[in-house]
Amino acid sequence: MTAVTPKLTPTQEQALQQIRATGEEFAYNGISRATVAxxxxxxxxxxxxxxxxxxxxxxxxxxxxxxxxxxxxKGA
Structure with missing residues (x-):
């Protein structure tokens, strides 16, 4: 069975790529609390x-x- 990939907005996709690239992101570094939620x-x-x-x-x-x-x- 394959995992369903959620549909993300361009902002959410960019934030996810930024988190994956840096390994961790902190509050107030340009990503909103709502996007992270x-x-x-x-x-x-x-x-x-x-x-x-x-x-x-x-x-x-x-x-x-x-x-x-x-x-x-992990695994995402």
Whole structure:
């Protein structure tokens, strides 16, 4: 039985090629969080997600930043 290749947009295909070429990609290197989520959902990459939260010293407001590291999935 052959695996079904998901249909990707040109942006998603370019991001997948970039991740495969470098071996791993980090957040804020030009690939959006939504694109990485789609690639992870299709099983093409594995992603380690993390959220950092801190409180601003002057305003005492909480700020959050989503970080991720994407690596090509084994066998994909």
């Amino acid at each position: 789609v690639l992870e959902r299709h099983g093409l990459v594995t992603v380690k997600w993390s959220v950092r939260t801190w409180t601003a010293r002057r305003t005492y407001r909480s700020r959050s930043m989503c970080d991720w590291v994407a690596r090509p999935a």
